[in-house]
Amino acid sequence: MSTKIAQFSYEKFIKDGVYSTEQHQQQNGSSSDQLNNKNKLNIRTVDSELSKQKDRKRFLFGNFKSDDSNKNNMSDNNCRDRLGQWSSGSDSEAPCLVSGNDRLRTGRLNKGLAFTLEERQALGIHGFLPAVTRTQEEQVQHCIQLLARYENDLDKYIYLMGLLDRNERLFYRTVSSDIVNMMPLIYTPVVGLACQKYSLIYQQPKGMFITINDKGHVYDLLKNWPENDVRAICVTDGERILGLGDLGANGMGIPVGKLALYTALAGIKPHQCLPVTLDVGTNTQSILDDPLYIGLKHKRVTGQVYDDFVDEFMKAAVRRFGQNCLIQFEDFGNSNAFRFLDKYRNNYCTFNDDIQGTASVALSGVFASLRITKTSLSENKIVFQGAGEAALGIAGLIVMAMMAEGMTQEEARKRIWMVDSKGLIVKDRPKGGISGHKHDFAHEHEPIDSLADVVKQLKPTVLIGAAAIAKAFTPEILKTMADNNERPVIFALSNPTSKAECTAEEAYTHTDGKAVFASGSPFPPFTYKGKTFHPGQGNNSYIFPGIALGVICAAVKKIPEDVFLISAKRLAELVTEADLEQGSLYPPLETIQLCSLKIAAKVMDYAYETGIASYFPEPQNKEEFIQSQMYNTNYKSAIQNVYAWPKL
Ligand SMILES: NC(=O)C1=CN([C@@H]2O[C@H](COP(=O)(O)OP(=O)(O)OC[C@H]3O[C@@H](n4cnc5c(N)ncnc54)[C@H](OP(=O)(O)O)[C@@H]3O)[C@@H](O)[C@H]2O)C=CC1
Ligand SMILES: CC(=O)C(=O)O
Ligand SMILES: [Mg+2]
16 A cells, blocks of 8 residues: 655755754753743544634644653653663663764764754764754654655655654654554555565564573563663564464554554554563474564464463563553463453453454444444344454444443344354354353254355344455345445454455445444545545454553553443444545544544543542643653753753
8 A cells, every 4th residue: 555645845954064052942942841832742533612613623642741740640650770781761860871973873862853953962972973963843744755765665665664763853853743544654555565574574673582492581681672671562472463464573563653653553662661572483484484573583482381381471571561551462372362361351451452452443334334224223223244352342342332231242242243164153053163252142043154144134234344354245145235334334354455355445445335344444535426435444443442541541450341331332432424424434533633632631530430540639621730741842942951960
């Protein structure tokens, strides 16, 4: 998919090379307050009072307090840890241990051409940079212009990851400046391609690779990590990367991408996020044969040794970063994902994004669709293509939601039908293959092999695809959905785009414009018979950043299933009539940061109401509190502490 990046006029950008100190101060005032409001992430709001505003824009990340005022919660640790390494989390403390030259080479501290003349002189880097100084906004425009020069998406990804290495704040400000065009590059679909090519494009390490050979020493490895204040880990073992299968250590692109969204979409500070890949090998022969492969070159280690390794990682993470450290499981293989969720959910601050995050975003889309189909949830009949992590997670949460509407569990389950690789899941299926949670949805019915026949016979109102079978929603199936329903609800959730059950164009065309459609990876607007549809992105990225933010802000120690239900409801409430009118079941992607804030506030309310919060005193205004904790992409002054007595 080719992504358009807006062009920028370079005119105002080109200046003479000679600057007076006065000019520098005007442009790059050393107080962060002097940096103009454009330096804050841009949000289009959807809540009622703000929607009255003409352009529905506001600055979510405004009203920052200085980091010092945040010390009691998401504070930065002292700059020196036990190992004597500097913690780059706090700009205000790092300078006492970091030379000016190191600041230029350290992405977290680097400001590039935005170092003022004063800073360059004070830091002893005067002469290391060309004469020009630029504001951060000018740098963003430069980045966007450079990015637009790359012709393929993988090169754009490589450029952006390089930017993240070189200048972290600039990366986040650039991404936040154009979420709609940047998200597909750092997340699905391009991150899928990046994972497939991860060994080829590997240049700078990101996150931690912990291999099965480190078993017995996992805590020692985590001690090496230079940040003490890690609040969130996203961990994968690379076995089910999107719908692309077992990519082994190449799967690292996923936790890196997910945590980039923690910061870009929810303002969780980058130094508080740790991407982890547990490398236990891979069963994909082409990867094992790749001479460039960066991971362990053997088949996956399984069984008790693997389980003990994961267990050791969980315990080591808590020992190193505390009981409140959130651990997000991502893209584990099916059998491990469910087992680990059951094993750890009551003793750790953890969730499985593919099961629970996906459930929440899909249920939210279904909730929103009810306003179009004018039905209650319980009136719907839902067929799933796939009965794995995503599908079973969604089905389970839909049952919870139907029970909240007054149905019994048995009645609710009867509204849901599933198709897996062996056909319709029915009781005593001759082909077998019914294990785990699939039993909950195995009903009395004759076996049916094909999805087309299932749709014909069962006449679902909602069809959800999450089996990574590209084009599974054939024109015939889409047409049948349209014949049976005035407004058929059709979700093609599989990622990346190449695995989608159908495209937006196919969904609208083959249903004669009747489809209420959403997809896991983004599709551009599509015009059919004069009406332009803007399909929403049914992706867990609408959910996990907000839940993580709420969990971290309330210092929750474990995450009950209700959290995913209330988040689904909250997200659905943010969908306006105008969004529905243009065919979107989700708020516009431009407002996704605001969605994270609203979900986080809801999660915090729930945490205090149910007694699972451990941050006290309870903040009275949750949204204000959350905003005060969020990452600020503004550069900080690099000289405020240069002359300060080093803190030891
Ligand atoms: N939009 C989003 O936010 C998310 C999307 N996803 C996407 O969903 C897809 C599936 O992920 P996940 O559920 O975790 O994967 P799993 O491996 O857990 O499940 C895959 C399911 O697909 C079934 N399946 C395989 N082949 C067929 C077939 N020919 N016909 C019908 N069903 C089939 C499997 O059947 P069997 O059980 O018989 O093996 C299994 O039930 C991926 O593409 C992933 O990217 C996942 C999470 C979030
Ligand atoms: C979105 C996501 O988590 C997945 O496709 O696996
Ligand atoms: Mg995933």
